[in-house]
Amino acid sequence: MPRRRGFTLIELLVVIAIMIILAAILFPVFGQTRDQARQTTCLSNMRQLGTGLMMYAQDYDETLPSWPFYAKPSIFNAPEWKDWGPALWVHVLMPYVKNKQVFACPNGLRTGRAWPNAAVTGPNDDPLIVNLAISEYIENAQYGYSPLAALNGTRNAPAEVAVIAESNYLGDFVDWSDNFNIPGKGNKFGLYRLYCANAAGNGICEPRHKDHGVNVALADDHAKFIPGARIQGGAADNREYPIVNPNTAPWK
Numbered sequence: 001m002p003r004r005r006g007f008t009l010i011e012l013l014v015v016i017a018i019m020i021i022l023a024a025i026l027f028p029v030f031g032q033t034r035d036q037a038r039q040t041t042c043l044s045n046m047r048q049l050g051t052g053l054m055m056y057a058q059d060y061d062e063t064l065p066s067w068p069f070y071a072k073p074s075i076f077n078a079p080e081w082k083d084w085g086p087a088l089w090v091h092v093l094m095p096y097v098k099n100k101q102v103f104a105c106p107n108g109l110r111t112g113r114a115w116p117n118a119a120v121t122g123p124n125d126d127p128l129i130v131n132l133a134i135s136e137y138i139e140n141a142q143y144g145y146s147p148l149a150a151l152n153g154t155r156n157a158p159a160e161v162a163v164i165a166e167s168n169y170l171g172d173f174v175d176w177s178d179n180f181n182i183p184g185k186g187n188k189f190g191l192y193r194l195y196c197a198n199a200a201g202n203g204i205c206e207p208r209h210k211d212h213g214v215n216v217a218l219a220d221d222h223a224k225f226i227p228g229a230r231i232q233g234g235a236a237d238n239r240e241y242p243i244v245n246p247n248t249a250p251w252k
Contacts, residue, residue, distance in 0.1 A: 038106040039209045039225065042166065045102040046215045046223035049132070049164050052096035054221045057148055064138050064163060064219070065089040066146030086171025087121040089134045089164075105131040105166060105215075107208045109198055117168050117199045131208075133167035133193065135244055136174045138219075145246050151219050154246035158219035162242040166197045166214040168206075175244040176235035180204075190234020191244070216242055 057064055067075035067088070075081050075088070084091050090103055104110075108131030109119035122128040137143050144150055151158045167173045175190040181202045182192045192200050194216075197208035208214060212228025226242055232251040233240035241251040 035107070035210060039213070039215070042105040042107070042209075043215045043223055043225055045105070046132075046164065046217045048097050048099070048102050049093065050217035050221050050223050052093045053163060053217065053219075055096045056093060062148045064146045064148070065092050065134065066139050066141040068142055069140045071142060083123045084121055086134075086136075086139065087130055089139060090121065090128065090130055090132075090170075100128055103132055104129040105208065107198070108166070109168075117201075118170050121170055130170040131166060131197075132164055133169055133171055133173040134164050135162055136172040137245055138163050139172050148219070151246055155248070156243045156246050156250065159222070160243045160250070161219040161246045162216040162244055163219050164217040165194050165242070166208055166216070167193045168197050168200050169193050173244065174235075175233075175240050175248070178234055178236055188234060188236040189232075190236060191231050191240060191242075194242070195228060195231045 053064060065088075067078075069075060080088055080091060094100075108129075109117065110129055111120060112118050113120050119129055119131060120127050121130050137145050139146075145154065148158065151161060154161070165173055173191075173193045177193055178188060178190040180192055180200055181187075182189055182196060182200065182205050183203060185192070185195070189195075192205070194214045195207070195212050196205035197212075197214050199206035205212075207228060209225075212231065213225055214228075214231070215223060215225050217223045230241055230251075235245065235248070239249040239251045243250060
């Protein structure tokens, strides 16, 4: 019988080299696909929350989740506020979504209660991971934007006003929070809580999705992904995108 010939060392090395090259090509593709899937999951969660917002509004005289922060009686003294703080909107929306997972994003933070970069809220005996925040213009009833009728009368239509967004602070987001030096942004950049959705600080800006993009739920019951390059401006700039202040000028 003829002798069976095995692979030579050179042939084995060539095969290994080819496998390494293929792995180098495919692994980044797999990573991008995974990140895209996580981004899509977060967007799906945001759509459910948008629907929950509208259901809540139907039950509460066409008004989105909101409380008086400083008028008497103040929500600050309520027992629910002691457990949830500005993330009280999560607690009141829970009956309308009935799924704790929709408040978390697979790419989001998982630990920490201290601001900034917090991800845990709720009672100590039943904490909840939340990677989202609500607009303070909506949550603080004293601004007057929480009734849907009031939003319809603002400069920007409800379809353009962000209500819930991915944020490094799970309570609320604003457009005047420009107290950090964010790399690549000017000192009037007030939307860093969204742009740096996983962590922010002086010289620190960790995005949640590719190129700093975030998912948002808008006031007309739909959600969308906003690329990081489109997140611009803030209160000090008198224009912004996404729209946080319903009466601000949009960034063109």
